[in-house]
Amino acid sequence: MELRVLRYFLTVAQEENITKAAALLHVTQPTLSRQMMQLEEELGSKLFRRSQYRIILTDAGMLLRRRAQEIVELADKTEREFAQSEEELSGEIAIGCGETQSMTFLSQHIRSFRSLYPKVQFRIYSANADDIKERMEKGLLDMGLLTEPVDIGRYAFLRLPQKDRWGVLVPKNSALAEKETVTSQDLAGVPLLLTGREQVRGELANWFGEDYGRIEVAATFNLILNAANMVKNGVGVALCFYLENISDALKFVPLSPKLETGTVLAWKKDKPLSPAAEQFQQHIKNTD
DSSP: OOHHHHHHHHHHHHHTOHHHHHHHHTSOHHHHHHHHHHHHHHHTSOOEEEOSSOEEEOHHHHHHHHHHHHHHHHHHHHHHHHTOOSSSOOEEEEEEEOSSTHHHHHHHHHHHHHHHOTTEEEEEEEOOHHHHHHHHHTTSOSEEEEESSOOOTTEEEEEOSOOEEEEEEEETTSGGGGOSSBOTGGGTTOEEEEESOHHHHHHHHHHHGGGGGGOEEEEEESSHHHHHHHHHTTSOEEEEEOOTTSOTTEEEEEBSSOOEEOEEEEEETTSOOOHHHHHHHHHHHHTO
């Protein structure tokens, strides 16, 4: 299975039309059709359902699209790493980042690092800790900014100084918005939006104590922006970290007793970092 053919397949999957995909790829339509038929024969699976106006991926096609995206992304990342100049540090550093106040810490160090090494580019992938770890395992990310609790037994890491405080994100016109802090009793009978991460749910269960069995979960989420939209539209209130500039219509009210979470910058122990990524983690160590 050639990398070129996987790129062809991804373009066809995106365009849902062989003729349009062929034009984008600068190949003829018969050539592209033949490549896709040969790919199906090689894999022994039908990848497309063809209709009069478009082509649709089968279940096998959707699986291949996920795998092909990972393969192509890793190949492109490898090429960028080997394209580094020997005279001046260059290349790309891919970092997965959760929604955390520690992103400010990371951004400040990216800025100071690029003032020293302007040819280094950063690629930021936003996700929760579980998704970031999965992409690190596949080699798609060099590092991950992970919020605890998280299993980092297989990783080298730097513990960052800033902690995230938990609270509830509520409409400004709600009764909860008038409080200085919110207790577990205040949330009785209130529809809640909770993180989907099981390890974090365990931390929240400890905070709620006996009240945890009586909470009403309206929805779960992995990133706060969609949860904030649900809060604005009356679905419930979101249990989350404090983050700046979420919405002018919402207010963050801290939990009482206080609940805080730490953050680590982690990378694989058994995988050598690229020269740029290695220099960046040393930069963070040496400037704090």
